[in-house]
Amino acid sequence: MKQATLHQLKVFEAAARHGSFTRAAEELFLTQPTVSMQVKQLTKAVGLPLFEQVGKRLYLTDAGRELLATCREVFERLSQFEMTVADMKGLKQGQLRLGVVTTAKYFVPRLLGPFCRRYPGIDISLQVTNHEGLLDRLNDNLDELQIMSQPPTSFDVSCHPFLENPLEVLAPHDHPLAGQKNIPIERLTGEPFIIREPGSGTRGAVQRMFEEHGIKLKIRLELGSNEAIKQAIAGGLGISVLSRHVLALEGGTSMLTILDVENFPIRQQWYVIYPKGKQLSVVARAFFDYLLDEGKRVAEDTAALKFRE
Structure with a gap:
């Protein structure tokens, strides 16, 4: 593995995530032969097959699954390091990976706007999917923070309510x-x-x-x-x-x-969650604190809306 490069690991992670060299090439703006070559060289460095192909779909081998988990740990630690250094310099820079359920898209952009103006050096990767899709992303550790209305019971997570969801x-x-x-x-x-x-x-x-x-x-x-x-x-x-x-x-x-139906509205909360024990990046921590502080204001704004009767 001493011969493996960070670029090869990034190419491998994209191919593993998509199950396709072609889609990985599109994401990384590379040619498909280049992706194949990078994975071939990485496979040689590992000494074991990383993929097996069934039809047009790529599937990870046992070694491939272990390497994918390692890649994600490496990328997360590098991202944390970059943002920690930026924070030491008195800056807030880096990327926030945020996953939200579909309904949250109606208020999350209104929260992101002021946050991005406060920290213009931050890039936001916002993934919108349904509840089951978020659980899959949580299992794969693809997001730093997630916003949902029903915290998962099958994962050990740190869960904090910040906004009403009637x-x-x-x-x-x-x-x-x-x-x-x-x-x-x-x-x-x-x-x-x-x-x-x-x-x-x-x-x-x-x-x-x-x-x-x-x-x-x-x-x-x-x-x-x-x-x-x-x-x-x-x-x-x-x-x-x-x-x-x-x-x-x-x-x-x-x-x-x-x-105006009896027993309605169903009283729920919006929660911001992350895996328990996960060390949040500087940017994720800043957004987490911002959510808990600004959530009440958004709730008050929503409660003040008037609808046609």
Whole structure:
């Protein structure tokens, strides 16, 4: 391994992550033969095969999996070192790797803006996926911090609430129940529902709520994005339960309304998490502290929004 180079390790990590030399080459702005050659040289240095190919897909061998874990540890330590040195110089520079669930994209950019103005030397890598996707990223240690509404129970994580995440019943503004007060939850029996895809944290919370009250959801549509669900509601295809944050940019022009249903909103929190025992980089620590300080202000701004009744 003394003959292995940092460049070869970066090429190998990209190929392992994508399961493809071609996609690794596209990411790294290299040619596919160059990627193949770098991996071949690294394989020679290791002395064991790193990949096996089945069809067009690359799969890691046991040695390859061990090397991938080592690569990620090396890259993380190097990143921490770079940012520690920058901090010693009185600077905040480097990259923040942040993973968030889909709904968080409605407020996270509003938090990132002031943070980036405060620390202009920081680059943000923001990955948006559903709850199960975040767990996969957590397992692979791809993010420094993650933002989600349902902390994982299968991982040992440090978990800190910083913002309320109320789940509301949304309907088109001309729905027969619009404007009524204290609507019994049983009145939603038989209403066509539009829900998120399996694996969504919002979907899990909604199903638990209705199961507790013995109500079976009449699912008309499953959609993979909140924006698609909002459009479907506005089009009269049904009602849904989504975070109040999905309406944050609409204000009084929204074609949707929040129904005043008993037992709603479902009270949840947004959490910032990271693996327990993980040493946060200087940049990640700065953003973590910023979230805990600024989260309350964002919550107050969201609570002040007015929607068409």
